[in-house]
Amino acid sequence: MTLESRLNYREENPKAVEAMLALEGYVRGCGLEHSLMELVKTRASQINGCAFCVHMHTRDARAAGETEERLYLLSAWRESPLYSARERAALAWTEALTRVADGAPSDEDYAELARRFSPKEQVDLGFLIGAINVWNRICVGFRVIHPVDQRAA
Template sequence: MSTRMNVQELEPKAYEVLFAMERYLANTDVSYALRELIKIRVSQINKCAYCLEMHTKDARKAGETEQRIYALSAWEESPLFSDEERAVLKFTEEVTHISQEGVREETFQSVKKYFSDNQVAQLIVAIGQINFWNRIAVTTRMQHKHV
């Protein structure tokens, strides 16, 4: 499978905005480790191999364990995730699958048990951002240089 096009080369100003959003997210109250779990889970749902490779490496560099990364696709069945992480992962899935049922009130209230309104807003932006990156990578068949 070959890459279809390079959006960054074709529309560098769009990438400037995307990278600015990444800088914003890096300075939010949502921890780096949690942002990486979100990125991995969304990329699993969207079947984005490019982002999965990138963010599993980033998560490991940040101290995430192999076992938790492996278990992430089955987080509901795994004892390896905290209640806070479970709330975020459920929220992440519902935001990613927004057209199916929307975000249920129970899920939203569960996240609000652990996060302020501003932090919930930051989570929404973080989830939306990785979904957007996935759409670019999957649509254009982005590949890492070593592939």
């Protein structure tokens, strides 16, 4: 099966892309740990079925020193001791906000988030999660194809 992109969103609306890149620039420099941000981006992308973003953020996480084992187990993080309490709180919040259509985030998830993150960090994490969800929806909707290593394919 050959997949083809539906359109090039960057060419069709560069102003919208510029606005998203400005948000990305803020989030990237907000002070949250790079490793945490890549885990959050990868987990949301897994939930949303965004191959382009899973490819990008697992590659970026590896380049920043993330282990293969933690990346492989990310979809089952609740059953793995490999994630810190702070990462677990962020991943739970990521899942809650990404799946908000299934119901509001629980008070328990928020309480754990508040124990592990300052109020500013909570807001930054919310914008990080919101941004990756926007990118996922753009990439999935317009069928943006991830780079393919022809040797591996």
